[in-house]
Amino acid sequence: MILFINLKEKCYEKKIVLLLTFAFIGIGCTWAQNLPFSDAGSKVGKIVSVSMTGSNTTPIVFKKGTYEHMTVKFISNKKCTKCTLRMYGILKGVPVPYPVDQSLVTNGLILPLQEQQEHEFTFRLNVRNELPELQFIFKVELLDENGEAIFSFTIPAVIEG
Numbered sequence: 613m614i615l616f617i618n619l620k621e622k623c624y625e626k627k628i629v630l631l632l633t634f635a636f637i638g639i640g641c642t643w644a645q646n647l648p649f650s651d652a653g654s655k656v657g658k659i660v661s662v663s664m665t666g667s668n669t670t671p672i673v674f675k676k677g678t679y680e681h682m683t684v685k686f687i688s689n690k691k692c693t694k695c696t697l698r699m700y701g702i703l704k705g706v707p708v709p710y711p712v713d714q715s716l717v718t719n720g721l722i723l724p725l726q727e728q729q730e731h732e733f734t735f736r737l738n739v740r741n742e743l744p745e746l747q748f749i750f751k752v753e754l755l756d757e758n759g760e761a762i763f764s765f766t767i768p769a770v771i772e773g
Contacts (some may be wrong), residue, residue, distance in 0.1 A: 647672065649765040652751055656692075657762035660685040660730060671747060671768035674739040683734040684752070686763045692725040694757040697735065702749035702766070710737075717754075725762070743771050 645668040646661040664672050665681040674680055697717050700707040716735040725731055733754065748771075753764035 647767060649767045652753070652764040652766045653761050654686075654763045654765070655760045656690050656756060657686050657688045657754075659763045659765055660687060662765060662767065671770045672750065674737070674743075674769060674771045676739055676743060676745075676771060676773050677741045678739050679736045680739055681734060681736050682752070683732060684754075684763060684765075685730060685732050686754075687730050688725040688727060688762055690756070691727045692756045692762060693723060695721060695723065695725070695762065696755045696759075698751075698753045698755065699737070700751040701769075702751055703746070707751060739771065745771050745773055 646663050647667065648670055649659070649662045651659060661684070663683045667673060695717050697712050697714065699710040699712055701710060702708070720735045721731065721733045748769055749766050750769035751764070751766045754762045756762050
């Protein structure tokens, strides 16, 4: 009888471990899925994918008072030694610049960019509490030392409280 109970408990333990494993795999899949985006004029590169932690659909949701992490995988068509990150909220067709700390580029990207290689750029956005709740088009672009867009994309977004 004791042996039967131990075997039964071990079966339950295995089921729980399997269930938790599948739950974590499922969470991982929903936390960093590729998002649909529109290329907005990439000139010297090509976007492979765009993802954001916690978002797997559009519009992407920016929660006030948090840091959101976005990852862009891209291929550069030329070697690049210096990059500049620009972000905008487009409201009624008007691009409104979002202040960007350029250390995001030096901390999130290995320079120089090598020609015809895939690169991964992860950066975080500070979604400040004072931002209004609204829907907009989020535009991100990475420029080379000549001001040409290595990548540029737009994606529908919303800021929520």
